[in-house]
Structure formats: structure tokens, C-alpha cells
Amino acid sequence: MNESNESKLARFLNFYNGLSHDGLNQLAELYTQDVTFIDPVHQISGCQQLTNYFSHAYQRLTSCQFDPISQIDDDQLSFISWIMTLSHPAIGKGKPIKVHGCTELRWRDQHICYHRDYYDLTELVYQHLPILGWATTLVKHKMAKA
Numbered sequence: 001m002n003e004s005n006e007s008k009l010a011r012f013l014n015f016y017n018g019l020s021h022d023g024l025n026q027l028a029e030l031y032t033q034d035v036t037f038i039d040p041v042h043q044i045s046g047c048q049q050l051t052n053y054f055s056h057a058y059q060r061l062t063s064c065q066f067d068p069i070s071q072i073d074d075d076q077l078s079f080i081s082w083i084m085t086l087s088h089p090a091i092g093k094g095k096p097i098k099v100h101g102c103t104e105l106r107w108r109d110q111h112i113c114y115h116r117d118y119y120d121l122t123e124l125v126y127q128h129l130p131i132l133g134w135a136t137t138l139v140k141h142k143m144a145k146a
Helices: 003-018 021-030 047-057 130-145
Strands: 031-038 043-045 063-073 077-087 097-108 111-119
Touching: 003 021, 003 063, 003 077, 021 031, 021 047, 031 047, 043 047
Parallel strands: 031 111
Antiparallel strands: 031 043, 063 077, 077 097, 097 111
């Protein structure tokens, strides 16, 4: 891995660890205008739509931190696994939640043209909802015994 690749991923992590609702105008510095963004809930095309998505997502977010676990990187493709710790008043009564995940990034001219996040939506949301949390925990336990 060369130094420019390390600084690319470092820039990506620093951006997300410093992101707030007020810093969304900086998305255009990291992403191409025609970026494709995919996560377990959304598929978004274009930097403006991505900005709109993050504007809504970060509106009530109390905190969000990504801690890298491992990464593989080259000039056009990067993978990074992480643990995200977030606090949001609508999830888990606002207490910090840890979610394990990874991100696939495709680069064009040092900008991200494709961003896909992989994480367990149950770990992020469902297990923190009163009825669904109980049900998903029950299903997990039954599957583990099978």
C-alpha cells in the first residue's frame, strides 16, 4: 500500500468522524457528482441526493464515531471494516450503540464514485426496539441451537 492510498482512507475516516449536519457541504470534496451510495436501507445516485440523505440522517444524531479494524486498499478499490459507535435519541433511548460493518469504496481521481456500506440492520435498529428487539433476540437464539 502506498502513501497516497493511506491518506485517501485516512481522509475518508477523518471526514466521517468529523461529519455533522453543518459540514454536509463538504461531501462534494470527497465524492464525485455521479456517486452511487448503497447501504442496507437506501440506494442513492448523485452527490446532491447523498447530501439530502445525510442531512436527514444527521439532523438528530447525537454522536457517531468510526473505529477502523482492518483495510485493504489500492488506487481504485478500498475495503475497510469498522466499528461504528453512535447515539441517536430514537434508537436505544439515546445510549451509545456499537455496530460492526464494512465499506467498499471505488475511487475515480481521488474521489469516491461508489460507496457501499455493509452492516447488520438488526444490530443497528431492530434489537433496540421493544417488541422487535425481543423477537430478533429470540430468533437468533433459536437459530443458534438448530
